[in-house]
Amino acid sequence: MLRSCLLLRGPPQQLGGTIGDIEGMPFVEAFRQFQFKAKRENFYNIHVSLVPQPSATGEQKTKPTQNSIRALRGLGLSPDLIVCRSSTPIEMAVKEKISMFCHVKPEQVMCIHDVSSTYRVPVLLEQQGIVQHFKERLDLPVGDSSSGLLLRWGNMADRYEKLQKTCSIALVGKYTKLRDCYASVFKALEHSALAVNHRLNLMYIDSIDLEQDTKAQDPVRFHEAWQKLCTADGVLVPGGFGLRGTLGKMQAISWARTKKIPFLGVCLGMQLAVIEFARNCLDMEDANSTEFEPSTPVPLVIDMPEHNPGELGGTMRLGLRRTVFKTQNSVLRKLYGDVPFIEERHRHRYEVNPSLISHFEQKDLAFVGQDVDGNRMEIIELANHPYFVGVQFHPEFSSRPMKPSPPYLGLLLAATGNLRAYLQQMGPPPPSDEYSNENGDSYAQPRMAELEIS
Template identity: 65%
Template sequence: MKYILVSGGVISGIGKGVISSSLGTILKSCGFRVTAIKIDPYLNIDAGTFSPYEHGEVFVLDDGGEVDLDLGNYERFLNVTLHKDNNITTGKIYQHVISKERKGDYLGKTVQVVPHVTDAIMEWVERVVKIPVNGDQEPPEVCIIELGGTIGDIEGMPFVEAFRQFQFRVKSENFCNIHVSLVPQPSATGEQKTKPTQHSVRALRGLGLSPDLIVCRSVSPIEMSVKDKISNFCHVAPEQVINVHDVSSIYHVPSVLEAQNLSTYLKKRLSLPTYPARFLLTKWKNLADKYDRIQKKCTIALVGKYTRLEDSYASVIKALRHAALAVNRRLDLAIIEATHLEEETVTNDPVSYHEAWKKLCIADGILVPGGFGNRGVEGKIAAAKWARENQKPYLGVCLGLQVATIEFARNILGMNDANSTEMNPDTPHPVVIDMPEHNPGNMGGTMRLGKRRTVFKSDQSVLRKLYNGNRDFVDERHRHRYEVNPSFIHLFEEKGFNFVGHDVEGMRMEIMELKDHPYYVAVQFHPEFLSRPLHPSPPYLGLLLASCGKLQTHIDKGNRLSPRERLMSENDPDTSESELEMSLRSNLVLKT
């Protein structure tokens, strides 16, 4: 097993997750089986109880793990299925150590950070790296470990010490440290400054880790003189200083790294074998180039609650971008604060109210994502009503399904006070109710989580056609504690509000579609978690197709994209470069 530790310096949030994912993409394109681990040095057991404003969205895995959003980047870039133990937190480690102490596993010894906590970290890593992630039984060959936070943080010290020991435990030829640092460029002088990187590397080396590669993040490409200076002061050769400057899309990052011979260096440094070339990177380059080329826009209004931080809806926004690329459109995202659509905002903040409604009205499609709590729900209900009445394409996800149900009950079924028991426990028409078995009183890890099967009830379902008309079911990831009340289903379906998908037992409503509407679809699961850049999520693809007026044509053609679009969407790493070029060339001739 080969290990690559990615650490960060100067500031957090400089792109360690994207760089780690891109490293994995490069190695996977070289034929290696790659897995990834994210280390978060906070005391929480997992990310499930975080506000999205703390660390962005909570990403959900197949096994129900609620983890850091960087694991979503790993899955999207590497096309792998990770597990909850691929996200290590200080809370998990201490819980594990204390549990062993309570059982007497330490035989009366004084339990200390060194060696017991550091040993637990190393053993955890060695256990997780053996778990297959590619859908087969083959263990990974390379593990990329991203250490969250920045070097010098007191909360991250046990992990730094653990990896100081770990490099000797697994031998130098199996361990590589890549340090990501910021090279700022103050506008006053325009000069790229290396001093923050020097201090960061000095701190890292003082803790016993010496970087093999220094990845410099910068606004613009760094000059050779800057590379030489970093090389001189940070004890690395100039070719070991890599630059990742700001690019138009993250899809360019693997190509930016590989252009600096990263795979060649890693193969030599870690004594990796040479496999026959695979051309996954060619598809990434094509995808990035396509992103830059597209001119036509499609405007989607995202009506949400956590709108101050875009990372709160990271997977949702990425799923929209994947779908937009597939239909040859540039995503124009209009993020709307749900509370600004509510009637009381007219009095308190009329400017925000009218601006929010203007954005909603001119959008080509509307998306209401998941969420919790009462704030903004009435605004989301108003958005669902406007989409239904004005034949505007609508996709509701999780809470988006529930607000669509509440809106229909109020305005079509005549239940004026219909609501969810989450918002109003005493509502006389509880069209959305909690699931008692998932509400034991604790907050963390108690929802209906992870991958579960949805069975289609109707052959005419739009989503069934978008997924694959030959399949009777689909497996998607869930994260919710409330569901549509099955007691009211017959009343909804009599009026054309059809629940076309349910769980295996037939009790929980998973998919609804409105009759005689261009695209009014809502799902209880979170399809964005399984969306991939080269394989967009069908519900999101349907929203973009309907918003562009292409949905019916797409379905009539057997749910097939054009040759060029299909080339970009099929995630087949074994397609040869010559096949790609021939397909592109023939498509160009046909268009000419």
Template identity: 55%
Template sequence: MSNMKYILVTGGVISGVGKGVIASSFGTILKSCGIEVTSIKIDPYINLDAGTFSPYEHGEVFVLDDGGEVDLDLGNYERFLNITLHRDNNITTGKIYKMVIDKERRGDYLGKTVQVVPHITDAIQEWVERVAQIPVSDKKKIPQVCIVELGGTIGDIESAAFVEAFRQFQFRAKRENFCVAHVSLIPQPRSTGEPKTKPTQSSVRELRGLGLSPDFIVCRSEKPIVQSVKEKISNFCHVAPDQVICIPDLSSIYKVPILMESHGIVEYLNERLQLGIKSWPRKHMKQWSDLAYKIDNLRHEVCIALVGKYTRLEDSYTSVTKALQHAANTIGYKVNVLFIEASNLEKETLETDPVAYHDAWKELCKSEGVIVPGGFGKRGIEGKIAASRWCRENGKPFFGICLGFQTSVIEFARNVLKLKGAHTTECDAETPHPVIIDMPEHNTGEMGGTMRLGKRVTVFKSTAGDTKIKRLYSNKDKIEERHRHRYEVNPKYIAELEKAGLLFVGVDTEAERMEILELENHPYYVAVQFHPEYLSRPMSPSPPFMGLILASKDILKSYLARGCKLSPRESDYYDSEEDEFEINVKHLAISQVNESDSSAYSSSTNIVD
């Protein structure tokens, strides 16, 4: 076996405490030291992938270059680490069992009884070893460290096989190549305000009982934790005090790697995993401190309405909201996203719930820009169509993605071409004007993995000329973006739509499928069939999202006139004399989360569970 290093990140007490961001932060810190990093997310559910989930189950489905439909935590990894992951970087129980059963059917086990131990646990270990070796950056270098996040909570019956696999794996990899970080919640009841360590003690005890001893205990809490609590956790959980890392709720997730780095993680990992880091300048986290400092000091706000179908759970649109933040932060604005339930914009709601109807339209009207993201099914589609029409007729900056692209076509066909009853066959199979139709090769009768998925090339037409969207993409002839859809614009209506002013400026490589549309004589009315949010990065925002934010603040024209460059006011967000890591950390108010500062709580240090 190679000298690959592994960091296993587990969770205790409850799920959803931020393991994904903490795992990403480990990678960010190591990558800043020049270490090549990859990540694996383990989801213990039996589904083969996340593709068939309702967004209310696990939030959005994140799509990778190779078409893998995966957990949204892989989006965190890609954004933080600026790497390109693959479908095999997401392991599910379903994938493991299917692989083992397929091998059994082929006779690979020579008639033996196939069992969880050793066959399933061996399959898990072999999968992790194999995927850890896959390059994830343009350098095509084999990663040096693999960060593995085990989803769920220690003690769940679903994850038992994975925990056992890693109990064995620690000896297979050898101690100097394997360490464990356990993320646990420290609840702070409002009645007393005192942090309770007992849940963490129980969680660590259970983890140790299963054969894994944590090297780090990462304590998540609402407020900062005092030193005495840290020492108590150290005492009862068999780790040194400097191996207890306390992460309270922060104003920005980009502060997490900075705070973790300030705990001396680099020094500990360098020694524990024998990483061979000779020296590291204090500035190696500077880009993150600059970003967090900038976000903390944004003085202006831009208000964007998101007209969606799954707005009860904001995680359903994680990548969209992150992409909006990346674009807004780049030009010095804080984005305020107004989540509007699409069905509340429909006339039927006026009769059943007039308050919700008028509130939704009020929110839409007071926004500075509107985004209509993707989705599936009939519910709420008329609301998305209504929002598209309102933006077109009132000169409101508009950006449609996937279904939002399709609803803008339907709306234009109905209200400009006067094609009564125009619709998508997804919602109305008998529509007299099927302007949106399904793609035959992607209509197999199965639900999972049958769409047009992954990174594909979009070609700008020669007639695209001076369109805003092409200029935002730096006047490139071709771009690559990720897709996830099984419906497309009906070719029979394209000429008619374009003649009326709805320009399809981007198409696929065969010029058969419409990919990008832009409306003439409008401040910003752009829609795309692909999902540009998946490739947006904190330091490199997605061009169409930039266009929406700029148009919403009425500065798109000047931005394009400067060749898509920011003005000095927009790009200079701190004094050049304070261009030091230590200065920015000071402004990040890291001192507020110094667990040794007992003034964070009452003078009493007698913490009782």
């Protein structure tokens, strides 16, 4: 059954237009029209508003909320729920005032004050009866199982605040100055760190700072970057585009491989791991990617367009794709629940050249996961290493707080010295013979949500 939810932050001036200016807020007009097509039982409007508290008086002000609600109604939308943000808990008198002047019931005013972590927010909303409110307003089939989920979520929030041990992960990327570029990666690492009862210390390292050119130009920055890398418990090399910074990434990969530091390469990180291994372990000094050197004599990574050759996004391999495990003896397969195949989201254009993978068969680097046709290399694993894994897909997109992404979980388990113990204690595979991203679940075994490793 269709369920629609419009979440707005007020006042409307901050939404891209002036009050009453519908052309400045086309999405508001679209939802105004959509509410009649979807009908009331399938449409829900949540309005988020700030309740400021000036330090001079200490009084919580409701006028901004009243004004934004008035402007929203002038645009043809009425809130079903008003969520009030504040630095301190909102007083009952203030809540009743908002209820009276905004023409909603008191139970339709929810208050969220600053809390110790974002994981506390759902607990705060549940305490104010939001689940029951949704159930009655939208006639949702919410059963007793939701209470168990909320209980586990509350336990997770409690555990997050009590974490004492810290795990340091070095993220070696090209866009570290714009850290929002790695927001999904950061959350996936945080989910996994919480699952293994450690607080995440994520150290951002610009890959250029690890290169010799930086040593000549700015030795202080060079040594600071390498000091971070040397003190990390694990190394992550995420995706990216272009030649800039790739040498620094490969140096970080080489460090993790030779020093037995847990490593995870995602997308470009996996491709560079293959190139680094070919250059340093297979005597293929000219191995390269055609993205960086179109005329390379050893095209180890090549352009494999999904559809027709062209420019930019039209050639990218996007969306949920199936990866088949080619061996039973795979760390990542065990982390996924010992399933024969998985489905993960992709976003790339270049891939490992399938015609050259035979050179790796006699060495320790194995392509343990491929697409259904065996033409696209999806997963690499290095034997005789605590954890050296590369994936062509982006598992961070499907990570959830209580269901961390298996590749990221493996990195944190290895970085904290718990990977072997965890793999030994894992139970039999789930009833289903596949791993799927359906309903946003990123992990095959539900009991993963309650992982607690001492």
